[in-house]
Amino acid sequence: MNLNPLAEALNSDLSANGSSILQMLSEKGKAIFFPSKGILGQGGEAKGKEINATIGTALEDDGSPLVLPSVLKSLNMPKQSFLYAPSYGNPDIRDAWKAQVIRKNPSLEGKSFSRPVVTAALTHAISMAGYLFLDPNDKVIIPDLYWDNYELVFENAYGAKIQTYNTFKNGGFDVEALEEALNKDGIGKKVLLLNFPNNPTGYTATEEEAKKITEVLVRAAEKGNKVVALLDDAYFGLVYEDGVTRESLFTKLLDAHKDILAVKLDGPTKEDYVWGFRVGFMTFGFKGATPEQLKALESKAAGAVRGNISNAPNISQLILLAAYNSPEYVKEKEEKYAVLKKRYDIIQETLASHPEYSEAFEPMPFNSGYFMCVKPKGVDAEAVRVELLQNYSTGTIMLKGLLRLAFSAVPTAKLPQLFDNVYHAILALKSK
Numbered sequence: 470m471n472l473n474p475l476a477e478a479l480n481s482d483l484s485a486n487g488s489s490i491l492q493m494l495s496e497k498g499k500a501i502f503f504p505s506k507g508i509l510g511q512g513g514e515a516k517g518k519e520i521n522a523t524i525g526t527a528l529e530d531d532g533s534p535l536v537l538p539s540v541l542k543s544l545n546m547p548k549q550s551f552l553y554a555p556s557y558g559n560p561d562i563r564d565a566w567k568a569q570v571i572r573k574n575p576s577l578e579g580k581s582f583s584r585p586v587v588t589a590a591l592t593h594a595i596s597m598a599g600y601l602f603l604d605p606n607d608k609v610i611i612p613d614l615y616w617d618n619y620e621l622v623f624e625n626a627y628g629a630k631i632q633t634y635n636t637f638k639n640g641g642f643d644v645e646a647l648e649e650a651l652n653k654d655g656i657g658k659k660v661l662l663l664n665f666p667n668n669p670t671g672y673t674a675t676e677e678e679a680k681k682i683t684e685v686l687v688r689a690a691e692k693g694n695k696v697v698a699l700l701d702d703a704y705f706g707l708v709y710e711d712g713v714t715r716e717s718l719f720t721k722l723l724d725a726h727k728d729i730l731a732v733k734l735d736g737p738t739k740e741d742y743v744w745g746f747r748v749g750f751m752t753f754g755f756k757g758a759t760p761e762q763l764k765a766l767e768s769k770a771a772g773a774v775r776g777n778i779s780n781a782p783n784i785s786q787l788i789l790l791a792a793y794n795s796p797e798y799v800k801e802k803e804e805k806y807a808v809l810k811k812r813y814d815i816i817q818e819t820l821a822s823h824p825e826y827s828e829a830f831e832p833m834p835f836n837s838g839y840f841m842c843v844k845p846k847g848v849d850a851e852a853v854r855v856e857l858l859q860n861y862s863t864g865t866i867m868l869k870g871l872l873r874l875a876f877s878a879v880p881t882a883k884l885p886q887l888f889d890n891v892y893h894a895i896l897a898l899k900s901k
């Protein structure tokens with residue numbers, strides 16, 4: 470395949486200094502580039518000219534965006550918010566997000582990593598990672614309790630295959646199973662995804678486990694593997710126990726080894742409670758990365774965004790940016806964290822004060838996020854789900870033999886009832 474010279478230029482940056490990042494890219498990833506010389510480049514060059522007939526937006530005779538008052542009336546936003554954002558994302562929100570990632574992950578201070586590229590939220594960021602790193606039949610190594618949408622993104626969209634390994638062992642993350650999964654199929658490119666806090670389990674690796682996971686990935690790289698570590702940090706920041714990693718694994722992986730590329734996929738969807746805004750970020754880091762190499766990865770990501778959705782919603786980016794610049798923002802986040810942490814504490818108390826629940830179900834390890842899972846004993850989880858719906862007016866999700874309980878969505882006062890309902894539904898099924 471003949472590559473565009475702009476793609477060739479990015480690829481040559483990526484393979485400079487003996488770096489193996491280019492080998493980690495998919496064929497699509499190798500071919501993609503940001504079309505800086507096309508309409509966007511020419512439009513940029515025309516900025517500020519007396520007559521600018523370049524851009525595909527409609528302007529009034531006074532140069533302001535041409536908008537419909539019936540649309541504008543619902544918004545307390547300037548007309549400028551109707552315009553496109555750049556494919557890389559609004560530059561100010563990119564910088565604000567990077568500054569926040571460093572504030573929330575203090576060990577990143579002084580470390581070199583890319584500017585975040587804006588996506589249309591995390592699903593899209595994950596999909597863009599698939600675009601850049603996965604060819605048909607490539608494997609994506611994921612613990613077996615995973616968010617089911619990875620299947621549509623990685624398998625249906627890119628033809629990759631999800632290869633699972635055991636998630637939990639002895640009440641914690643099964644790091645050995647991860648290592649075994651990486652050791653399968655010989656030496657080569659290894660794409661893996663880690664999601665902490667996890668959907669569905671609500672589990673985040675402990676400090677000890679995070680160290681071990683890093684060691685496992687470094688060992689894999691030392692053997693000659695090219696490791697792409699996709700970090701789905703959707704629920705970042707919602708950790709409720711001591712000894713559990715408060716920082717993203719990105720902090721450990723971005724300078725762990727030259728053949729480990731850390732790709733942080735995160736965003737405000739769950740962290741800032743803006744599910745429908747559709748803004749997310751993709752950030753890259755690897756040991757020894759030069760500024761040109763980080764920029765080349767940003768350009769590949771922005772090119773993929775450009776060819777896919779063109780750009781993420783400007784209005785959402787502007788609303789979020791205003792929030793990030795508000796003095797109350799950090800405090801407000803603490804208040805919402807406290808709401809979820811209280812629910813977590815009440816669940817722990819409920820479980821502790823009802824030893825009889827262990828006849829009916831076993832809670833899976835959880836310490837963070839929006840969810841927790843229980844494993845029904847002696848009855849089918851799907852039957853419990855249906856029983857809860859039909860006779861207890863209670864909705865849950867059945868997934869891989871577990872019931873996922875989204876405590877993020879249940880009023881605090883109803884949590885004891887939720888567990889009581891699960892308990893009685895299981896007993897009722899057992900006695901049938």
Ligand SMILES: Cc1ncc(COP(=O)(O)O)c(C=O)c1O
Pocket residue numbers: 589590591592593616664667668701703736738739744748749
């Ligand atoms: C683990 C995980 N990753 C990503 C997402 C998708 O987030 P977004 O709504 O930002 O696309 C979700 C949403 O449920 C999730 O649970």
